[in-house]
Amino acid sequence: MSVLKIDNVKMQFGGVIAVNNLNIDVEKGKIVALIGPNGAGKTTAFNVITGVYNPTSGSVFLNDKKITSLSPDKITKLGIARTFQNIRLFKNLTVMDNILIANHLNVKSNFLSSALRMPWYIKEENHMRKKSEMLLDKLGLLGIKDEIASSLPYGEQRKLEIARALATDAKLLLLDEPAAGMNPHETMELTEFIRNIRDEFDLTVFMIEHHMNLVMEISDKIYVLDFGQLIAEGTADDIKNNPRVIEAYLGVEEDA
Numbered sequence: 001m002s003v004l005k006i007d008n009v010k011m012q013f014g015g016v017i018a019v020n021n022l023n024i025d026v027e028k029g030k031i032v033a034l035i036g037p038n039g040a041g042k043t044t045a046f047n048v049i050t051g052v053y054n055p056t057s058g059s060v061f062l063n064d065k066k067i068t069s070l071s072p073d074k075i076t077k078l079g080i081a082r083t084f085q086n087i088r089l090f091k092n093l094t095v096m097d098n099i100l101i102a103n104h105l106n107v108k109s110n111f112l113s114s115a116l117r118m119p120w121y122i123k124e125e126n127h128m129r130k131k132s133e134m135l136l137d138k139l140g141l142l143g144i145k146d147e148i149a150s151s152l153p154y155g156e157q158r159k160l161e162i163a164r165a166l167a168t169d170a171k172l173l174l175l176d177e178p179a180a181g182m183n184p185h186e187t188m189e190l191t192e193f194i195r196n197i198r199d200e201f202d203l204t205v206f207m208i209e210h211h212m213n214l215v216m217e218i219s220d221k222i223y224v225l226d227f228g229q230l231i232a233e234g235t236a237d238d239i240k241n242n243p244r245v246i247e248a249y250l251g252v253e254e255d256a
């Protein structure tokens with residue numbers, strides 16, 4: 001069953017066609033990678049999926065519902081969460097507070113009831129705190145819940161960013177270069193982490209990544225973009241042996 005479908009999407013900025021004729025199908029429960037050289041159009045594709053850009057033409061479907069032209073907020077509420085190349089955390093807040101803030105997206109109380117600390121708000125806040133603790137526990141981060149985010153090692157910050165995305169109850173997780181800046185050990189740990197959360201939270205994962213070891217190890221399916229066009233799709237073995245991919249991408253020295 002298809003969770004995410006990108007149907008013939010084109011995104012043009014003035015004279016630049018960032019993605020063209022893009023067709024991608026991400027099946028439920030799979031880990032799917034989008035790779036390609038710098039400037040190939042990967043981030044643009046994520047921005048179209050998450051509603052940051054309205055595509056010039058074509059459509060995006062989430063569980064068969066058309067989400068093109070919905071606002072990023074609405075798309076998050078429908079169950080897509082995203083992490084960014086540069087980690088975006090509230091660096092001066094604790095791990096727990098970072099999760100609680102993400103959780104707030106799903107809270108029904110309004111500002112007034114929270115400011116007045118109405119009983120139903122307090123009840124909801126207690127519920128959120130418990131839920132956040134359970135989430136951190138499942139992710140192996142409960143032991144660091146009171147640490148300040150900026151004091152964590154890089155790999156843990158990345159995990160916290162993913163935890164924040166999960167706090168919105170997302171079912172489709174978009175990861176934009178999750179292993180960027182990680183050493184080989186951290187990358188190996190992250191590979192396991194992504195697999196585990198996929199299984200634990202019944203997720204579908206779609207990720208942009210440059211670390212070829214991680215991509216080849218973890219992906220059920222890989223899509224390759226070059227100059228905005230899909231040049232290949234398939235399993236790690238199909239992609240490794242595809243001459244167009246080797247020429248466009250794998251022939252280029254890995255920068256990580």
Ligand SMILES: Nc1ncnc2c1ncn2[C@@H]1O[C@H](COP(=O)(O)OP(=O)(O)OP(=O)(O)O)[C@@H](O)[C@H]1O
Binds near residue numbers: 016038040042
């Ligand atoms: N808002 C924008 N306005 C104009 N051009 C843009 C915009 N966003 C992206 N582009 C152009 O679209 C093309 C694709 O860029 P994009 O950032 O999607 O590539 P990418 O594959 O994510 O690259 P990288 O791996 O370096 O992050 C590039 O030529 C880029 O300059």
